[in-house]
Amino acid sequence: MLRAHTVEDVRRAEQAAMAVLPAGALMQRAAAGLAAAVVDLLGGGYGRRVLLLVGPGDNGGDALWAGARLAGRGARVEALLLAERVHAAGLSALRGAGGRAIRELDDLDPAPDLLVDGIVGIGGRPGLRPDAVAALERFAGVPVVAVDVPSGLDVDSGRIDGEHVRADLTVTFGTHKVAHLVDPASTACGALHLVDLGLDLPAPAVEALQPHDVRALLPRPGPSAHKYTRGVVGVRAGSSTYPGAALLAVAGANTGLAGMVRYVGPAQVADTVRSAHPEVVGAGRVQAWVVGPGGGDDAETMLAEASADGVPVVVDADALRHVSGPVPGRVLTPHAGELAAMLGVERAEVEAAPFDAVRSAARRWECVVLLKGHHTLVADPRGRVRATTTGVPWLATAGAGDVLAGVVGALVAAGLEPYDAASVGSWLHGAAATRAAGGGPLTASRVAVQIPGLVRETLAGLG
Incomplete structure (x- = not known):
């Protein structure tokens, strides 16, 4: 560390x-x-x-x-x-x-x-x-x-x-x-x-986190594991306007870190998701939800329905507008503009002092807050903060946050505490982007593809 x-x-x-x-x-x-x-x-x-x-x-x-x-x-x-x-x-x-x-x-x-x-x-x-x-x-x-x-x-x-x-x-x-x-x-x-x-x-x-820290934290299946014991992550995301957000969030969740992925959303979007990811199934019990990417006007309902299950929720994008009061057990994943809106300040204020802003947000909502940026910061209500030093500037691309939310949700479902899940997920996301970019541009979907190989190498001590 x-x-x-x-x-x-x-x-x-x-x-x-x-x-x-x-x-x-x-x-x-x-x-x-x-x-x-x-x-x-x-x-x-x-x-x-x-x-x-x-x-x-x-x-x-x-x-x-x-x-x-x-x-x-x-x-x-x-x-x-x-x-x-x-x-x-x-x-x-x-x-x-x-x-x-x-x-x-x-x-x-x-x-x-x-x-x-x-x-x-x-x-x-x-x-x-x-x-x-x-x-x-x-x-x-x-x-x-x-x-x-x-x-x-x-x-x-x-x-x-x-x-x-x-x-x-x-x-x-x-x-x-x-x-x-x-x-x-x-x-x-x-x-x-x-x-x-x-x-x-x-x-x-x-x-x-350094590679050996990630290796120690990554969940790995035991000899008697099955898909349910490895954790089931649900994704409520996407809309007719933004179907791609659902695809990307599911792609992040469906990287093998959890045993199963469920998708709940508009029927047309669900068909598109399952066409790209045939392993993904429909509604049912989960150990964690990912809510918000591309949800548009339906994001409030998505968040309410996910919250009713009483499991941890990774709240991203459109769903962040509907967070109110303390929300223990959740992971909020805003960028600077979204966090500024939540705190009622200008974006420039968050960008000038993200360390102060993310700690303030974690205390205010009594949950883990992941503030995306050049060095993404993860804070919890106890005052702990981790910075992510993996990643490349090319990662500032549309849909990258949707993938990150899916990865974090899968890690929560697999058994990591929200603070560790957000930290490890951010590290994996940045390291996968570095591999995908290869020194040049990348798109969000290419980041998700790199994660299984990256996890394999990290567990083997090759990172």
């Missing part, structure tokens, strides 16, 4: 570690990991030109000490000092190793191979000062390695407010931070590299 913590949790863990370690040990570990990551990215150290952007905090100190290590390996290292006072020992080490520290942008060498962002630490406020912005603009297009987090982000909320660094690689220390996993800040982090500092940390603020 990839775990991300708040600034306060990290600081407490660092203070506890520093109480028992030699002075400066944590910074040296961080600097060594940062220098190694820079060398790896550059393909070597000797003769490379590295520019450090150094602010007043410990991140600036990490950058200076890493610069000293790089200079010792033959790199030409310069440090642009963006504060009156910087880490004194790190600055002395850089100069002692042959590096150069300057305060004027015009005195820099013209063409560094790489920038190291040590401008603002994890406790900094969003936005950057003009001198930092000027330096970044001067060297636009040069690869950037961020120290711990790209400067200018709100670390604990993932918000972006003002100018900020966009990193190609972020080297973080001790643990991931919330901004690494939560949009919109996560889009500024580039690739992530964690340097282990051996910190004793509390429960994380955000988690991200």
Whole structure:
């Protein structure tokens, strides 16, 4: 499990570690990991030109000490000092190793191979000062390695407010931070590299499933299993206007994760569904419902009829408009616009702070909420949050959410708790989309087709 913590949790863990370690040990570990990551990215150290952007905090100190290590390996290292006072020992080490520290942008060498962002630490406020912005603009297009987090982000909320660094690689220390996993800040982090500092940390603020976590959670049939014991998922979706939504929701549900799929909907749509999916049967008892995709004016009735069965319900698309009051046991699967309407706010507010929005929604409706996005977030009423880091931008395509709802519903029917079902379903959906896209465009139906093979490989430990 990839775990991300708040600034306060990290600081407490660092203070506890520093109480028992030699002075400066944590910074040296961080600097060594940062220098190694820079060398790896550059393909070597000797003769490379590295520019450090150094602010007043410990991140600036990490950058200076890493610069000293790089200079010792033959790199030409310069440090642009963006504060009156910087880490004194790190600055002395850089100069002692042959590096150069300057305060004027015009005195820099013209063409560094790489920038190291040590401008603002994890406790900094969003936005950057003009001198930092000027330096970044001067060297636009040069690869950037961020120290711990790209400067200018709100670390604990993932918000972006003002100018900020966009990193190609972020080297973080001790643990991931919330901004690494939560949009919109996560889009500024580039690739992530964690340097282990051996910190004793509390429960994380955000988690991200990895293949071995998904493997442990995936339901698998026992030797005496039959279609009913493996779970039956029902789908109430589609209309004469949107029959394709029913097909896609059923395609997500009918990926072999549950033992049986039932479809209940307009007769003409039902004929189309069963023509494409002959395994699908009609009304009967289920362990979970998927309701809403393409339901149109019938979505309210669909939701009421599914709710009457007293089983978990995955509520998507048109059915979300009819959710009211606490709904324990449900999984709501909105995108930003749908969640904004449910919360009575503007879409831009949800997109600016999805971490805050999804937690608020989970508390308000007392159920699991899956907020779709670049990094889809899953929250429960207890405050737990998971971020999905699988997927590709091509997944932003019509019908993809219908498939996701079907996958989540099948996992609930198969026995997973709603929080785990939503998390695993989102992971599978993103990973299947990556396979289906192959670096190019894809359609939603191709995502569903990839899931059985992906599950097989994940269970085999090949993911």
